[in-house]
Amino acid sequence: MIGWLRGRIRELDADGCLLIETDAGIGYEVTVPTRTLAALRPGAECALFVHTHVREDQLLLFGFATISERTLFRRLTALSGVGARTAINMLSAMTPTQLLDAVETGDAAALARTPGVGKKTAQRIILELRGKLTDTTVPAGQQGRDHADLRSALTNLGYKPAAIQQAMRTVELCGEFEEDFKRVLRVLS
Known part of the structure; x- marks a missing residue:
């Protein structure tokens, strides 16, 4: 191999x-x-x-x-109904961090925007992978923890998880908590 x-x-x-x-x-x-x-x-x-x-x-x-992309690809293709072409399409449409965020927040609509992924497939991906990707697919350099902290801080301010996720997708996150917080908060306000 x-x-x-x-x-x-x-x-x-x-x-x-x-x-x-x-x-x-x-x-x-x-x-x-x-x-x-x-x-x-x-x-x-x-x-x-x-x-x-x-x-x-x-x-x-x-x-x-990156290794994280390959690991995520392998996890996706191990699922029933997700072939290699569909997994590549998903990694083409989203970064590994965006894909991980969509799975962890249960955002089936974001996954279903990928060609070849329907609503049922997106829901199955979320059901089977939620909570199982964080330890293997986000390398230290991608600040996956900061994204969780960012979501938590914004949730504590009263924003809905779906609105937070949408706002995070529309801004370019730099990985520094304070700067990312300001950028996302501007979109939400």
């Missing part, structure tokens, strides 16, 4: 597929979330965490910029 891949990008396509040529001259076709694809350029060096997806008729490689 391939778990890590480093090389030069030979080709990119709009569907999230890229061709990476290693120093050994071997080219690997890897599908990545569009958020990752947007940061890559042909001819540039890249390194990806890889999930090797084996099916009867195919061997597919899915690449991720």
Whole structure:
């Protein structure tokens, strides 16, 4: 199984597929979330965490910029009714932190905005993953704890969780509690 891949990008396509040529001259076709694809350029060096997806008729490689993305992808594809393409679409539509927040707050509407995810699938994802992702998918650098503190502080001020979540999605969070609090509070006011 391939778990890590480093090389030069030979080709990119709009569907999230890229061709990476290693120093050994071997080219690997890897599908990545569009958020990752947007940061890559042909001819540039890249390194990806890889999930090797084996099916009867195919061997597919899915690449991720961080271990947390790969872990989240694996958790999603382990669920009934969520395939690799749907999981990639979810990670293309949302950052891992946004996806985690949607699951933890029970925001099925946010999940259902992803192509291929309906209301029932979104509810099943929430039901099966709520409370099970926080320890494995948010690395220390993503300030997942600060987001919980931010939500708690705003809830204590009387704002509804759904309104808080919506406001947090509309602003760019920097990871510093005080600054994020001010930004979200401006949207809520």
